[in-house]
Structures are given as C-alpha cells and as structure tokens.
Amino acid sequence: MPKTDRLNGCLDQIELEFVEREATPRLLMKLSIQLHLAGLSLSNTVSFLEVFGVQRARSTVHNWVHKADLQPQDGRQPDHVAVDETVIQLDNERYWLYAAVDPDTNELLHTKLEPVRTNALAHAFFAELREKHDVDDAVFLVDGAAPLKDACQRHGLDFRYEPHGNRNSVERVFREVKRRTSSFSNCFSNAERETADDWLQSFAFAWNQLI
Incomplete structure (x- = not known):
C-alpha cells in the first residue's frame, strides 16, 4: 500500500471529538497531529501551520496529540x-x-x-x-x-x-x-508519566500507519 494511502487512512482514524470550537480547520489539526507523531518537532509543526496562516503555540499542538487519545488498533492475531x-x-x-x-x-x-x-x-x-x-x-x-x-x-x-x-x-x-x-x-518537559505514556501510545498508532 502506498504511503500516501496509509497517511490518508491514518487521518481518517484521528477523531476530534474533544474539539469544542472550530478555531483551527480540522484537516490542519489532523495533519499537525500526524506530522508531529511521524517525526516533526513541535516547533516545526507550528511553522507548518503558519504557512496556512494559522498561529498556534507548541503547547496547543501537544494538547491536540494528547486529547486525540490515539492507540494501536486492537484485535490483532499474530503468530x-x-x-x-x-x-x-x-x-x-x-x-x-x-x-x-x-x-x-x-x-x-x-x-x-x-x-x-x-x-x-x-x-x-x-x-x-x-x-x-x-x-x-x-x-x-x-x-x-x-x-x-x-x-x-x-x-x-x-x-x-x-x-x-x-x-x-x-x-x-x-x-x-x-x-x-x-x-x-x-x-515531555515537566510531563507526568501518564502524559508521556499517552504520547507513546499515540506514537505507536502513527508508527503502525507509516511503517
């Protein structure tokens, strides 16, 4: 499967129920989450948003990743x-x-x-x-x-x-x-273990989509 197809599938699986107001276009939020989990730093992710005229803090992007509550898909049956x-x-x-x-x-x-x-x-x-x-x-x-x-x-x-x-x-x-x-x-600066644990599960989700 081409990586572009996997990226699109990954974006479809990112749910944004936590969003209370549409301050940022949802597609840009999903792209920001995916790009950061795929390896882009928070600073560079913020710079990516600025290309589209969206000004957001690094902490905002980090909160998006945390609140999206991403996890590897259940139900696998490996040998x-x-x-x-x-x-x-x-x-x-x-x-x-x-x-x-x-x-x-x-x-x-x-x-x-x-x-x-x-x-x-x-x-x-x-x-x-x-x-x-x-x-x-x-x-x-x-x-x-x-x-x-x-x-x-x-x-x-x-x-x-x-x-x-x-x-x-x-x-x-x-x-x-x-x-x-x-x-x-x-x-992870000053983050609690639970926050880091959530981030690592989100990383696992993105890893599985892009390997």
Missing part, C-alpha cells in the same frame, strides 16, 4: 510476538518502557510506561496485551529478562529465548522511540 523492556529518560527521571511488536509486520501491539521494573508490572503488561489482541496461541520471543519469562509462564504462554533474529524488530522500534524522546524532549 509471533517480540516483547522487550528498556529504560526511557524523561527529564531527570528514568522509566521502564514495555513494548510488544509483531515481528512479521513490525507493528507495535501494545506499550506501557512504568516507574520501575518488577515481575508484577510485567505480568500486568501481558494481561493488557491479551485483552487487546488474540495472542494466546502466539510464540513469544523474549531475551534473558527474568520478569518477561516469568510473565509468560504465569499466563501459560509459549515463549522462546531469542536474543537476536526476529527480536530485532522490537529493537528497531525501541531505537526509534529513544531517538524521538531524545530529539524532541520538549514533548
């Missing part, structure tokens, strides 16, 4: 799921990002940002993943992280230790997430 966890730096705080990726499509299935790394949080992440997608018959690809293997065992899921191979897909996603949070740290 394999690559799962990993990594540290994300937000301002001066360190958080653990859990992510599940379909290695056949590189689509993000689910993400969750947590303040610490524990078996209980890994178990909760897998529970949410199972609620969103039909993954009970999938083979889970994990590295040597004990919490991930423990969560697979507690949920009765088939898993395989695979430090490389198909797990490279989730590593590529993590590299992009870290690049985005590092390059566009203004997204």
Whole structure:
C-alpha cells in the first residue's frame, strides 16, 4: 500500500471529538497531529501551520496529540510476538518502557510506561496485551529478562529465548522511540508519566500507519 494511502487512512482514524470550537480547520489539526507523531518537532509543526496562516503555540499542538487519545488498533492475531523492556529518560527521571511488536509486520501491539521494573508490572503488561489482541496461541520471543519469562509462564504462554533474529524488530522500534524522546524532549518537559505514556501510545498508532 502506498504511503500516501496509509497517511490518508491514518487521518481518517484521528477523531476530534474533544474539539469544542472550530478555531483551527480540522484537516490542519489532523495533519499537525500526524506530522508531529511521524517525526516533526513541535516547533516545526507550528511553522507548518503558519504557512496556512494559522498561529498556534507548541503547547496547543501537544494538547491536540494528547486529547486525540490515539492507540494501536486492537484485535490483532499474530503468530509471533517480540516483547522487550528498556529504560526511557524523561527529564531527570528514568522509566521502564514495555513494548510488544509483531515481528512479521513490525507493528507495535501494545506499550506501557512504568516507574520501575518488577515481575508484577510485567505480568500486568501481558494481561493488557491479551485483552487487546488474540495472542494466546502466539510464540513469544523474549531475551534473558527474568520478569518477561516469568510473565509468560504465569499466563501459560509459549515463549522462546531469542536474543537476536526476529527480536530485532522490537529493537528497531525501541531505537526509534529513544531517538524521538531524545530529539524532541520538549514533548515531555515537566510531563507526568501518564502524559508521556499517552504520547507513546499515540506514537505507536502513527508508527503502525507509516511503517
């Protein structure tokens, strides 16, 4: 599918029920949300709007992304799921990002940002993943992280230790997430963990549309 078609489909899926007044044309709002999630900084997104004679603050665009409440589409049925966890730096705080990726499509299935790394949080992440997608018959690809293997065992899921191979897909996603949070740290300046978690789910939505 051409990327232009995927972009149009992505715009169609961005709902703007939160808009109370038509201060900005809806198409420009959707384009701004998509462009920022696709990699454009808030400053450059604001500059994009100025081309059309629309003056908006960076915080306004950030609020559009947050309020749109975008998430990866539910109901997937992958054969394999690559799962990993990594540290994300937000301002001066360190958080653990859990992510599940379909290695056949590189689509993000689910993400969750947590303040610490524990078996209980890994178990909760897998529970949410199972609620969103039909993954009970999938083979889970994990590295040597004990919490991930423990969560697979507690949920009765088939898993395989695979430090490389198909797990490279989730590593590529993590590299992009870290690049985005590092390059566009203004997204997270003084933000609460819940706000950053929402943004990362929105990023996952856009990632799936454009890969």
